[in-house]
Amino acid sequence: MENLHKLHIANHALESGKTLNLNLFYETFGPEMGTAPIVLVNHALTGNSTVSGKNGWWQNLIGKEKTIDTNHFTVIAFNVPGNGYDQNPENLIENYKDFTARDIAQIFWKGLQRLEVDHLFAIIGGSLGGGIAWEMAALRPNALEHLIPIASDWKATDWVIANVLVQDQILNNSDEPIHDARLHAMLLYRTPQSLTLRFNREKSENRYEIENWLFSHGHKLQNRFRLASYKLMNHLLKTVDITRNCGNFIDVASRISAQITIVSVDSDQFYLAEENRIDVSELRPFKQNISYHEIRSVHGHDAFLIEYDQLSRILNPIFSTAPASVYCKS
Structure with missing residues (x-):
């Protein structure tokens, strides 16, 4: 930077x-x-x-x-x-x-x-x-x-506003707010077909690869964002x-x-x-x-x-x- x-x-x-x-x-x-x-x-x-x-x-x-x-x-x-x-x-x-x-x-x-x-x-x-x-x-x-x-x-x-609300609820109520909000958000940004094409129900160390992928995204965003920042960015989506x-x-x-x-x-x-x-x-x-x-x-x-x-x-x-x-x- x-x-x-x-x-x-x-x-x-x-x-x-x-x-x-x-x-x-x-x-x-x-x-x-x-x-x-x-x-x-x-x-x-x-x-x-x-x-x-x-x-x-x-x-x-x-x-x-x-x-x-x-x-x-x-x-x-x-x-x-x-x-x-x-x-x-x-x-x-x-x-x-x-x-x-x-x-x-x-x-x-x-x-x-x-x-x-x-x-x-x-x-x-x-x-x-x-x-x-x-x-x-x-x-x-x-x-x-x-x-x-x-x-x-x-x-x-209405769909965007509804999902912003769900994200906001997670961000204000979860024990790991950014991590958990990101898990939900990633399912909005990809499709079932995309996830099947990439992971095909494969496992690694007794956990599905899709789960590993989601947890990885959650941890990365947790390291990138402060809570107030992510709340702001999520909120802006519904104000356009x-x-x-x-x-x-x-x-x-x-x-x-x-x-x-x-x-x-x-x-x-x-x-x-x-x-x-x-x-x-x-x-x-x-x-x-x-x-x-x-x-x-x-x-x-x-x-x-x-x-x-x-x-x-x-x-x-x-x-x-x-x-x-x-x-x-x-």
Whole structure:
């Protein structure tokens, strides 16, 4: 984390009416800002700002001569304040229910403003990161060329809200809250078929391999997250809604001038592809520059972190034609 940079955001007003001071940590990859088109990458629930390089969680997609080529694009990634990646106790947010995904979107825009960035070539994000991308585009509909939400949605469905509640109950009542919450969450991110393909009921030392795998994920997350951080990140999932106090979906989304490229996973059981298909069909009569793509995979929601060949084929046309004029310092 030696590449982390910090911005101090003072007197930020939340949707809840509360005001706070916070530190916003970020990383950059590629050319110096102001010399190339800028891509903002929003991380998912357990992700962070390290999106490229040796330990980058999206290193197969972002880097030199990758789909988002850091020879030609400046990539910025913020950490959601309070996600704990900076290991800074003062940045840990205890009152997690005070925050919404829109608050995070506003904070990210403030961070970009501090960096003198007023226009983006693209905002891209998977899962929660895609929801925050939607919120950012709705807040500043003319400030980006491409909006790319992946395995995501512009709103939290009843299914997402219900599972956030289950996670929150585990986090507030279990003896090993992060560990146990992660066991449940992993079953939302994969499919029965994916687990069968991988484990096939095999055992090791009198325990099923699927059980070993789940316990391993639980322990890893327990070592990565503080409890308040995980509570916050889980809570944000249910707050995504670009229409809250803003009108209906068609009104809000049609004002976004960017090309919207929606990418779903056909087997996703968390953000259903059918929801995205309906959104695109409803929006298309009012907005021509929108496209829909679907990753075919047995792996469910996590396919956006697995099926890199398919994802690259979808994104290559966007990132191979970046206009040299879309630089972004004001």
